[in-house]
Amino acid sequence: MAYVWYISAIVGAEANEDETMATATLKQIAERTGLSIRTVSRIIGDGGTGVGAQRHSSSTRGLVLSAARELGYRPNAFAKAVRTGRFGCIAILLSSSTPHRSTLPGTLYEGIDDALAEHNLHLTLARVSDEKLKSEEAVPKILREWMADGLLVNYNYDIPASFLQTINDTRIPSVWINTKQEVNAVWPDDFAAGRSATGQLLALGHRRIAYAINENAEGHYSATDRRNGYEAAMLAAGLSPQILRFPTPNVPGARTTVVPPEEWAEGSPIWGPEAAGTRPTAIVAYMPYIANYFVFLAASHGLQAPRDFSIMTFSEQRADEAGVLVTSWRIPVYAVGQEAVRMLLARLSSAGHEPQPPVVVPFTRPESDASVGPPPASSA
Amino acid sequence: MAYVWYISAIVGAEANEDETMATATLKQIAERTGLSIRTVSRIIGDGGTGVGAQRHSSSTRGLVLSAARELGYRPNAFAKAVRTGRFGCIAILLSSSTPHRSTLPGTLYEGIDDALAEHNLHLTLARVSDEKLKSEEAVPKILREWMADGLLVNYNYDIPASFLQTINDTRIPSVWINTKQEVNAVWPDDFAAGRSATGQLLALGHRRIAYAINENAEGHYSATDRRNGYEAAMLAAGLSPQILRFPTPNVPGARTTVVPPEEWAEGSPIWGPEAAGTRPTAIVAYMPYIANYFVFLAASHGLQAPRDFSIMTFSEQRADEAGVLVTSWRIPVYAVGQEAVRMLLARLSSAGHEPQPPVVVPFTRPESDASVGPPPASSA
DNA sequence: CTGAAAGCGCTAACAT
């Protein structure tokens, strides 16, 4: 099968007049049909059905369209861009610095691409590393040359001043994703998510609710914002927050042995039967894998959710890794992508590329109550 | 800070002669310096240091370069592409069909981008869904128009015939990533990885080695290839393979309760003290989260790696989620990206865009022995 | 060392 198609590709190329040309041009279609380039352009350029094309006789249209099909014509997007002055292309800038390499999450890309596709735009990638930003040489092609109508910046952590400067110098209208900027920025509402998740547990009757986070998660605002939302909800309910700080993953000293909470710096024995009256009846976990950790650890003491305790987390997708389904508030990654594009297009179509007010996108509610329920009767 | 830069952007725009133009053109520099466009082009186009530029007097060069800097000149990549006939751009095609959405993993992108950057190329994205492939309308812009010199296809699962046809029709030279095709394809050597991981455990003296996989992992060749590699190694050593099939994650019926191996379809009680003489002394896990599952489950029985059993898996990055470090063979994602670009560029520079023989990239050895050691003395 | 002219593929404005 694979073999078949490359052979047919070669045959197709030989059938073409010029072997080195992958596709035909308007000129070739014009020569072949005996019409002018302009006529062909009108018919093709409007997709064969637009207003321009309708003005031509159907016989002419048929002639042009069939010739285009035979020659395998595809319009040269770059030539069109040069002529119209619009690239039809948005670039996204990703950081590649360690330890916070910011990749392009699939859902974010889908949100962006769906929004772009409505306007027949496409997405081009650029990557920049902290180290390289220092030397002028290594500025990515997309900032060095001129090739996009606008720029999305997905750089989640501390933004070096030189980076801001570089982007500024390009004078390309940009929008920041997942970064709290005063203008031209879109990010998810982590604070409200932390508060809502906690509120949901409070409404079920929980009082001893803990927030679990890994030590190395600091650095991104989402970590502190979710926690602040949790604490705000607890304090508003007259309860005292309890932080379970999860020890040292992702560091050189990581070990294979599972670390029981008893060994944690700020942790306390919460699983044994002696802690039944004092341990949290609910946990809000910063990330799914932290939730999984607790679910497994609890299972080793014969405890399971939601019967013996409730657990809730935040995730982009349904949180069911390792066969364990945990109730989670959904990070609105798709919507953030869409909003970012919407904002960028608004900037582009405004007179002086007006700066836009920031957009904070709410999380969506959990679709499942799998790991959440009322506190156990024995907890009182 | 954020405020500062957008203000300066506006000021910069106003300082420019044409408010709507984000950057200057060669013509503007020529007018300003009183030189011809060609001269400016030669100096700028060669980066100010190339052979072309050297032929000009240093005073002319200085004049041009400072004018370019003042005007914030950046070359129009698309105009250059139209003139030279090369887009300077490679496209990558991603599937977005459920359940197998194929995103662009960060490491793959880095491998691709590093290889492309050496040739001053950049990467453009295209996304296509199975459903949309059926209707002609929804062919992504990148296939509909002509805008890339070559195409990388990252479509990991079953490739629909219509998809192959669509790509073929574009006549754009392409290379397949993570798909076993007879030509023009690059993929990681999962079979050898499975065999090597097993061989490593055999060399340590293990005899009862199990392979653990989740039920829904079937569908991609990596799942079967790693397993086949494991089985080949076991059979070559005169041992019988044992598959631990992990139950039903990612399906509607997923539950919060941890499923003990006793309940598995093909599983058997392996953790209790009664199984000490029969349970596997080592496990090869298909993915990190499966390894984590076993580590946690074992911990609940007081067993830890590598003291009581060995466990090994395959991962792109260091496998230390949830604070648990598991020895893992590394999927050579970065190298696959690099090789794919290399292959594509080889095709492009060959006379008739010659098909290239496939490249199978070996995994790299684990950098840590954290969860692997000799079998426990009690296992005999 | 420098410049004039042509043209890449396409579309916009104005003919006819």
Add this chain to the structure above:
DNA sequence: ATGTTAGCGCTTTCAG
């Protein structure tokens, strides 16, 4: 309903 001319920003060719 169709064609002519011009030009986007850039590089190539060929002259000075």
